[in-house]
Amino acid sequence: MIPNHYSAKLSDLDLAMAVHIPPGGNWKNIPTTIPSKRLAQIRESYAKGKGSRSTYYGRLRPDAPAYTINTYFGRPGNGCHLHYDYAGGQHRVISQREAARLQSFPDEFIFLGSRTAISTQIGNAVPPLLAYQIALHLGSPGLFVDLFSGAGGLALGFKWAGWQPVVANDIDRIALETYARNVDSSVIVGDIRNSEVFSQIVSRANTARQMNPSSKLFVLGGPPCQGFSTAGNTRSMQDERNSLFNNYKQFIEAINPDGFVFENVMGLLNMEGGHVFDQVKEALMAVTNQLTVWKLNAADYAIPQRRKRIILVGLQQNSKPILPPLPISDSNINSSISLPLPVTAYESLNDLPPLESGKDGDNLDYISLPFTDYQKLMRGYISPEQYLYAVKGKAEFF
Known part of the structure; x- marks a missing residue:
C-alpha cells in the first residue's frame, strides 16, 4: 500500500x-x-x-x-x-x-529496479516540487525534451505545470523504466555521445515541433552530477562525465529550442577554481541570447530538504535577465525573515x-490521515497548485 x-x-x-x-x-x-x-x-x-x-x-x-x-x-x-x-x-x-x-x-510514484538502483534514482533526482515552481516561473507551458533524465524529477514537475513531454534520454535503462511508468512512455535508452542515439532524440524533437508549431520547446536536464559533486572522489575534467555539457550544447545547436533549463550541483561553481563553471557558461552562452544563473535551496520552496543546486536558464528571446522564483519558506529555521518556517522532517513523514x-x-x-498540507500533497489529497496556494497563503500572513 x-x-x-x-x-x-x-x-x-x-x-x-x-x-x-x-x-x-x-x-x-x-x-x-x-x-x-x-x-x-x-x-x-x-x-x-x-x-x-x-x-x-x-x-x-x-x-x-x-x-x-x-x-x-x-x-x-x-x-x-x-x-x-x-x-x-x-x-x-x-x-x-x-x-x-x-x-x-508523491507516494504514487513507484521506483523500479533493485534496491541500489532505486536509491540511486531517488538521490540523483531533482525535487519535482522545485521543478514545478521553476516551470511555473517560465510562463505559459510548452513542450520539453529531457536529457540525462534519470527517474524524471524535473520532468514530473514540468508536467505538473502543464508542460508536455516529448522524449526523455538517459544511459540508465532502469531509471527510464521508472520514468516511463510514472511520467511518459516516450524514452530513448543510450549514451547521448552515440551518434545514432543523438539523431533519434533530435528526430523526436523536430517531429514534435512540426506537429506543434505554435508551442514553445525547451530542453531540460543536466549532466550526471557525480563528477562535479563535492561528495565524489573525482573532481576534475579527467572525469569523462564532466564533458557531457558539450553534448547538451550540441543538442541545443541541433534543434534550436526556445529555451533550456540546466541543473547541477553547487560543486560545479568551484571545481578547478571555477574554471569548469566558466567553460560551462561559455558553452551555453554560445547557444542562447540570454543566460541567467540561479542558486536555489529546495528548503526555500516548501520542500523538506536542504538541497542547494545551481540552475542555468537560457532563453532565445532578448529581454531582461529572468530572476529566480521568489522563496515561499525560509530555509534558515533561526532566521528573522518574514516567511513561514521550512517544512520539517516530522511534518513530512509522521503519517x-x-x-x-x-x-x-x-x-x-x-x-493516520495526513497531518499536514505536505502529507496531503504526497498522498494525492491536494494538487501541487493547491499546496503552493496554501503555503503562499501562510507567507502572506507572515
Missing part, C-alpha cells in the same frame, strides 16, 4: 552506534568504546582540522528539514540519514519512500508506519 517503503538493513555495528545518536546528533555521540575503523578515520581527520564531518552518522531533527538526500541514504556513515524518531526506537536509516518524500516525489532495519513495509498502511 506504500510502495518503496523499505529501510536498508544495518549491520550489528551500525545498530550499536545508532542507539547512541539523538535527533540532530552525529558521530560525536558514539562512544569511543565501540570499535570502528570508519569512526577512527573520521576522528583522526577531525583532529587534523579537515572538517567536522557533522552529518556523518547523523540523525535527522524532527523540527528541521533533512540534509541533502544523496544516493547513499541507506548508509548511516555517509550522511544524516537516521530516522528522527529516537524515542520511538526507530534506530534505522530512512526508507526509500521516506527519502522520496523528502525529495517531494508513515514505523519500520525495523531491513524491513520492507510495502504492505503496511498509513498510521
Whole structure:
C-alpha cells in the first residue's frame, strides 16, 4: 500500500552506534568504546582540522528539514540519514519512500529496479516540487525534451505545470523504466555521445515541433552530477562525465529550442577554481541570447530538504535577465525573515508506519490521515497548485 517503503538493513555495528545518536546528533555521540575503523578515520581527520564531518552518522531533527538526500541514504556513515524518531526506537536509516518524500516525489510514484538502483534514482533526482515552481516561473507551458533524465524529477514537475513531454534520454535503462511508468512512455535508452542515439532524440524533437508549431520547446536536464559533486572522489575534467555539457550544447545547436533549463550541483561553481563553471557558461552562452544563473535551496520552496543546486536558464528571446522564483519558506529555521518556517522532517513523514532495519513495509498502511498540507500533497489529497496556494497563503500572513 506504500510502495518503496523499505529501510536498508544495518549491520550489528551500525545498530550499536545508532542507539547512541539523538535527533540532530552525529558521530560525536558514539562512544569511543565501540570499535570502528570508519569512526577512527573520521576522528583522526577531525583532529587534523579537515572538517567536522557533522552529518556523518547523523540523525535527522524532527523540527528541521533533512540534509541533502544523496544516493547513499541507506548508509548511516555517509550522511544524516537516521530516522528522527529516537524515542520511538526507530534506530534505522530512512526508507526509500521516506527519502522520496523528502525529495517531494508523491507516494504514487513507484521506483523500479533493485534496491541500489532505486536509491540511486531517488538521490540523483531533482525535487519535482522545485521543478514545478521553476516551470511555473517560465510562463505559459510548452513542450520539453529531457536529457540525462534519470527517474524524471524535473520532468514530473514540468508536467505538473502543464508542460508536455516529448522524449526523455538517459544511459540508465532502469531509471527510464521508472520514468516511463510514472511520467511518459516516450524514452530513448543510450549514451547521448552515440551518434545514432543523438539523431533519434533530435528526430523526436523536430517531429514534435512540426506537429506543434505554435508551442514553445525547451530542453531540460543536466549532466550526471557525480563528477562535479563535492561528495565524489573525482573532481576534475579527467572525469569523462564532466564533458557531457558539450553534448547538451550540441543538442541545443541541433534543434534550436526556445529555451533550456540546466541543473547541477553547487560543486560545479568551484571545481578547478571555477574554471569548469566558466567553460560551462561559455558553452551555453554560445547557444542562447540570454543566460541567467540561479542558486536555489529546495528548503526555500516548501520542500523538506536542504538541497542547494545551481540552475542555468537560457532563453532565445532578448529581454531582461529572468530572476529566480521568489522563496515561499525560509530555509534558515533561526532566521528573522518574514516567511513561514521550512517544512520539517516530522511534518513530512509522521503519517508513515514505523519500520525495523531491513524491513520492507510495502504492505503496511498509513498510521493516520495526513497531518499536514505536505502529507496531503504526497498522498494525492491536494494538487501541487493547491499546496503552493496554501503555503503562499501562510507567507502572506507572515
